[in-house]
Amino acid sequence: DAGVIQSPRHEVTEMGQEVTLRCKPISGHDYLFWYRQTMMRGLELLIYFNNNVPIDDSGMPEDRFSAKMPNASFSTLKIQPSEPRDSAVYFCASSLGSYLQHFGDGTRLSIL
Amino acid sequence: RKEVEQDPGPFNVPEGATVAFNCTYSNSASQSFFWYRQDCRKEPKLLMSVYSSGNEDGRFTAQLNRASQYISLLIRDSKLSDSATYLCVVPNTNAGKSTFGDGTTLTVKP
Numbered sequence: 001d002a003g004v005i006q007s008p009r010h011e012v013t014e015m016g017q018e019v020t021l022r023c024k025p026i027s028g029h030d031y032l033f034w035y036r037q038t039m040m041r042g043l044e045l046l047i048y049f050n051n052n053v054p055i056d057d058s059g060m061p062e063d064r065f066s067a068k069m070p071n072a073s074f075s076t077l078k079i080q081p082s083e084p085r086d087s088a089v090y091f092c093a094s095s096l097g098s099y100l101q102h103f104g105d106g107t108r109l110s111i112l
Numbered sequence: 113r114k115e116v117e118q119d120p121g122p123f124n125v126p127e128g129a130t131v132a133f134n135c136t137y138s139n140s141a142s143q144s145f146f147w148y149r150q151d152c153r154k155e156p157k158l159l160m161s162v163y164s165s166g167n168e169d170g171r172f173t174a175q176l177n178r179a180s181q182y183i184s185l186l187i188r189d190s191k192l193s194d195s196a197t198y199l200c201v202v203p204n205t206n207a208g209k210s211t212f213g214d215g216t217t218l219t220v221k222p
Binding site for chain 1 (some may be wrong): 143146154158161209
């Protein structure tokens with residue numbers, strides 16, 4: 001079975017540009033989570049969805065970040081405009097029920 | 113106090129050693145717990161689930177102490193391939209999300 005699929009795997013862009021990260025959860029999973037991981041701050045939950053509805057976005061750092069889940073098989077995390085401090089690894093995870101989360105490979109984002 | 117706290121580490125041990133990590137949690141209503149493993153520059157992956165007093169899988173043993181609100185992970189006969197960061201995870205069923213600890217880094221040396 002396919003796991004959580006994220007794209008792109010790597011993204012390098014200049015500050016001020018719009019960045020869009022994509023995630024396809026495991027089929028049948030009803031929860032989707034977006035995380036950011038850095039050496040300084042560890043793994044941070046940004047936002048999560050249940051049945052495509054955003055439940056808690058309190059972890060989204062600021063208005064430059066937005067996330068959508070238009071259907072059960074696709075979600076995006078957008079940063080506009082991007083800044084160097086947004087450089088991190090962004091993980092998407094999905095779960096059936098809210099317990100056992102399966103992570104994607106992550107997107108390594110570098111903002112120059 | 114953080115919801116989930118782990119031994120800060122790092123732990124550096126020789127091959128064959130036994131090593132244990134602890135994790136404390138603040139939500140006394142939590143019923144299940146997980147240990148995830150994360151290799152360098154990779155995604156976290158489930159290592160073990162802990163639903164009652166404990167769980168054992170080969171060289172790995174996870175134990176739960178509800179009275180003291182901590183979980184432990186014991187690794188026996190450490191292998192070089194055990195080198196990784198181990199994350200303690202506590203689901204919050206009311207909130208629909210899980211809290212991840214900051215992780216404990218283990219390095220097993222020859």
